Amino acid sequence: MLRRHILLASAVSLCYGVKAEEPFPQRPLKMVVPFAAGGGTDIVARLVAVEMSGALGQPVVVDNRAGAGGSMGADIVAKSRADGYTMLMATVSTHAINPALHAKLPYDPIHSFAPVSLIARVGGVVVVQASSAWQSLGQLAQAMRKDPGKLTFGSQGVGGFSHLMGEMFNSQAGVQSTHVPYKGAAPALQDLLSGSIDIVYDTVPALLPHIQSGKLRALAVTTPQRLSSLPTTPTSAEAGFPDFLAETWNALLAPANTPSSVISRLNDAAARATRTSVVRKRMEDLSAEPVGSNSAELGQFMASEIKRWTPVVRTSGARVE
Incomplete structure (x- = not known):
């Protein structure tokens, strides 16, 4: 009898004492663009935000936070709550160039963020x-x-x-x-x-x-393959300089320690966005390549970009104290 009461009490506590995980998202999301409105990153972010809103069932609002070469907006997201409701549209500047260019950044380009998806390459x-x-x-x-x-x-x-x-x-x-x-x-x-x-x-x-x-x-x-916008222009590799590869890019990141289930939901929405005809056509007009990678692929890509740009910055002598 006592054992039955204990089991019954345990079942009740599971039903009423523990709150079930809420489906994500339950409210509007914010996508921080670390540059002024009207630029390339802002245009890409607004395109993707509209399509992600439809996929997520909640508005994705673009928030321009320009300053310090993109570092100000990146830091805002790095210090935001790790719940998936605040994202960053990162670039080669915020996560591959600035870490070598600035004597000190308020965030770590890898450890302060959780990769969601590589959106586009230019x-x-x-x-x-x-x-x-x-x-x-x-x-x-x-x-x-x-x-x-x-x-x-x-x-x-x-x-x-x-x-x-x-x-x-x-x-x-x-x-x-x-x-x-x-x-x-x-x-x-x-x-x-x-x-x-x-x-x-x-x-x-x-x-x-x-x-x-x-x-x-x-x-x-300076891309791995020729571009449709310049079909007769050779790549740097074709011209005899295979290591001369330089692209800008846009990637969606969340704060570090964002739950994996949330990252998966955001990744799915971002990947769907990059596959829509509206986004692909507009990116083609901008000479950008839509990507829509998974989280792991983005993490590897960012690490390779940091490795590519760090020696270039140091050799140039450029420095921001």
Whole structure:
């Protein structure tokens, strides 16, 4: 009799004393974009947020938190509650470049976050004036070897993606060229078009209109495969520089220690979003490649990107104290 009472009491406690896990999500979610509205990362985030809202049955609201090269927004998510309701649209800057560029970051790029899904990749491209003598990346490298430091490349500023692309090429090709930093992409591009500088390295979307108009010549794209937006432009590997790979990317992250069941739910919604015709068409227009990886694949990808960019940043001498 006593044993029956104990078993009955245990059953009652299981039914009423322990709260069943609630289905996720139960309220709106927030996707932090660590840059200002209107940029490439913001556009991708808003595209994905709309589609994820439908998959999750709750609104996904984009929250722009710009500052410190993306580090401010990343830190907000790193310190948020690990319940899946706050996510970060991370980039190559926040998680591969800034850790080497900044003397101290308020977050760890790996241990402060839980990977959800790699959303998109955007290739880089090397351009010169359409009237220049260089017809290939190999010819450009030969010119750099002939007169070390004579040729110049412009960038959006010290430590940015376009600057570090140039430094990566110097390192991979074993050449020397001189960096000319500008306050933004527009003045660098203007000086390239006028002939004041020789080269610009940047993302395909930033330079594609000028390539298509015939004002600039694309020597190579820095992606593993050729791009549909520049089908006749060889990859850096085809041009003879297989290790010269430089892409920007967008990845969805949650705070570290977010439950695996929640990560799985978010991953499923993100992967579905990248497969929709609306997202794929818009990303194609942006010269971006939709991915929709799983969590483990993203973790491995981020580790490889940190390994790729850390020596480039250190060799460049760029540093933010």
